[in-house]
Amino acid sequence: xxxxxxxxxxxxxxxxxxxxxxxxxxxxxxxxxxxxxxxxxxxxxxxxxxxxxxxxxxxxxxxxxxxxxxxxxxxxxxxxxxxxxxxxxxxxxxxxxxxxxxxxxxxxxxxxxxxxxxxxxxxxxxxxxxxxxxxxxxxxxxxxxxxxxxxxxxxxxxxxxxxxxxxxxxxxxxxx
Amino acid sequence: xxxxxxxxxxxxxxxxxxxxxxxxxxxxxxxxxxxxxxxxxxxxxxxxxxxxxxxxxxxxxxxxxxxxxxxxxxxxxxxxxxxxxxxxxxxxxxxxxxxxxxxxxxxxxxxxxxxxxxxxxxxxxxxxxxxxxxxxxxxxxxxxxxxxxxxxxxxxxxxxxxxxxxxxxxxxxxxxxxxxxxxxxxxxxxxxxxxxxxxxxxxxxxxxxxxxxxxxxxxxxxxxxxxxxxxxxxxxxxxxxxxxxxxxxxxxxxxxxxxxxxxxxxxxxxxxxxxxxxxxxxxxxxxxxxxxxxxxxxxxxxxxxxxxxxxxxxxxxxxxxxxxxxxx
Numbered sequence: 394x395x396x397x398x399x400x401x402x403x404x405x406x407x408x409x410x411x412x413x414x415x416x417x418x419x420x421x422x423x424x425x426x427x428x429x430x431x432x433x434x435x436x437x438x439x440x441x442x443x444x445x446x447x448x449x450x451x452x453x454x455x456x457x458x459x460x461x462x463x464x465x466x467x468x469x470x471x472x473x474x475x476x477x478x479x480x481x482x483x484x485x486x487x488x489x490x491x492x493x494x495x496x497x498x499x500x501x502x503x504x505x506x507x508x509x510x511x512x513x514x515x516x517x518x519x520x521x522x523x524x525x526x527x528x529x530x531x532x533x534x535x536x537x538x539x540x541x542x543x544x545x546x547x548x549x550x551x552x553x554x555x556x557x558x559x560x561x562x563x564x565x566x567x568x569x
Numbered sequence: 570x571x572x573x574x575x576x577x578x579x580x581x582x583x584x585x586x587x588x589x590x591x592x593x594x595x596x597x598x599x600x601x602x603x604x605x606x607x608x609x610x611x612x613x614x615x616x617x618x619x620x621x622x623x624x625x626x627x628x629x630x631x632x633x634x635x636x637x638x639x640x641x642x643x644x645x646x647x648x649x650x651x652x653x654x655x656x657x658x659x660x661x662x663x664x665x666x667x668x669x670x671x672x673x674x675x676x677x678x679x680x681x682x683x684x685x686x687x688x689x690x691x692x693x694x695x696x697x698x699x700x701x702x703x704x705x706x707x708x709x710x711x712x713x714x715x716x717x718x719x720x721x722x723x724x725x726x727x728x729x730x731x732x733x734x735x736x737x738x739x740x741x742x743x744x745x746x747x748x749x750x751x752x753x754x755x756x757x758x759x760x761x762x763x764x765x766x767x768x769x770x771x772x773x774x775x776x777x778x779x780x781x782x783x784x785x786x787x788x789x790x791x792x793x794x795x796x797x798x799x800x801x802x803x804x805x806x807x808x809x810x811x812x813x814x815x816x817x818x819x820x821x822x823x824x825x826x827x828x829x830x831x832x833x834x835x836x837x838x839x840x841x842x843x844x845x846x847x848x849x850x851x852x853x854x855x856x857x858x859x860x861x862x863x864x865x866x867x868x869x870x871x872x873x874x875x876x877x878x879x880x881x882x883x884x885x886x887x888x889x890x891x892x893x894x895x896x897x
Contacts, residue, residue, distance in 0.1 A: 397583075423707060427654060430700060447746075450689035458696025459726070465703050466722055469715075521685070 402442060409435030420481070426465045433457040447524040589681045597667045601817035602632045604854060608817075611858040639810035647803050651708035658705035659804065659811035665697035666815040669822050674749045676835045676842035687748040688740055691826060692733055695781070698819065699725045705812070706800035717799020720869055724780055724787065727873050731880035732777035735770035738888050739830045742767060742895035748826075752834030760833040766891040771831045773884045778823045780872070782816065784861045787872060824853035 412431040419425045437452035473479055531539050578585040606621065606629060613620025621628025646655060672687035674680040684690055699722055706718015739761055740746055743754040751761075761767040780787035801812045828834055828849040835842030867875075 423651075424654075427700075427704060430697075446684060446686045447689070450686040450693055450746075453693025454689055454696070458693050458699070459729075462696060462699050462703065462722055462726060465700070466719070469703075469707065469719060 405438045601814040604817045605632045615862040642806040644806040649710035654708035659808040662701035662815040666818045668694040709803035727876040728777040728780035731884040734884035735773040738770040738891035755833040762831045
């Protein structure tokens with residue numbers, strides 16, 4: 394890994410971590426939403442450094458594009474979004490921080506145990522083969538979780554539509 | 570001489586990348602000058618008037634003068650604006666446009682970055698445009714801007730889906746996500762547009778492209794008569810110029826993308842490839858302008874209903890046909 398690549402990687406890491414911190418630390422919710430953009434781009438940058446171009450494009454398309462916009466759109470329809478005095482946590486705060494702390498410890502442990510075998514050289518990765526393998530695995534071994542995810546998303550969508558429209562049916566007829 | 574230059578840049582790939590980036594960014598800034606002039610001339614022709622006439626021959630220098638004026642004008646920022654986001658929104662829009670030009674093949678070998686997932690990349694970065702519109706609309710602290718921004722997002726996201734589905738039809742047909750490979754396939758096997766599922770895909774793409782670049786009948790996000798031009802109401806001077814430039818450069822890009830996907834990109838007899846690319850692009854831009862200056866604007870609910878209830882199902886079925894007929 395050359396000095397330039399190392400410098401890029403460091404800059405990318407700093408950007409990603411700072412924007413991730415900003416997302417949770419900023420008091421203005423809309424600002425927090427916009428800080429998601431450099432964060433998602435940073436994650437995409439890691440994929441690019443590992444020459445996983447396909448994952449990079451998906452990261453741009455799904456996270457930096459679609460998820461980002463949907464989150465912002467939802468935020469703009471939220472009440473009190475600009476109020477800096479709203480509490481930043483809810484009653485699940487303790488449980489959630491316990492779970493994420495556990496997750497972090499587990500991940501750090503996993504990385505630490507495999508430290509010797511990890512390499513960061515782009516040449517070691519055959520991106521196209523990985524993408525092909527990914528596609529095959531999604532439609533063979535992991536087809537059930539894959540399909541279940543789509544059912545989950547579909548039910549989430551239906552639920553959202555139901556919640557959004559149930560009390561307002563008369564209004565729509567009035568408009569027509 | 571030329572060999573020496575090529576050798577110099579081969580030894581300094583980083584410098585070469587920098588040169589390409591500068592050329593691409595300047596190209597993205599220059600293209601709107603031409604497109605806006607053509608737009609005003611076409612609008613004049615359709616509405617039986619002359620259009621710009623006085624600055625330069627046939628008014629060709631009018632947009633140059635306009636651009637200079639915009640760059641020199643005072644940059645006004647509203648008091649209640651969310652300053653930091655207000656400042657960067659136009660540049661995000663512009664960067665998203667430059668990034669999409671990055672993977673566009675103009676002629677054989679004339680592509681700034683050869684990417685094997687170019688199609689996905691283009692769709693991904695085009696969504697930054699949506700983010701910048703939302704950012705501008707929100708940070709202006711103006712109800713018209715915010716309404717324009719929200720409308721833009723609802724509309725752009727709704728039309729993004731049928732657009733992606735119709736682009737995917739081409740991807741399945743040619744079996745590649747790289748724009749260069751898609752064009753090369755067409756050079757060998759004939760243009761994609763002659764195949765029935767792709768023909769429908771091209772039609773859907775055309776409708777969605779109109780919506781993506783906010784053209785009448787889909788110009789709801791910046792409806793001048795309802796929203797005082799929507800998300801960019803509060804922008805002035807150079808920042809406004811960047812929004813404007815990115816919109817017209819996007820206009821160019823979306824047609825160039827269509828040329829590569831459906832009309833064989835640089836493919837054509839006699840004339841050199843680069844001329845064919847530009848010829849196809851400008852013919853399509855003319856059609857876009859023709860549509861813009863003819864039908865009236867629709868209502869937002871009509872636009873959204875059209876996208877979800879007609880375009881999405883049709884493009885889904887069409888995608889199935891394309892997969893059935895295309896994949897070998």
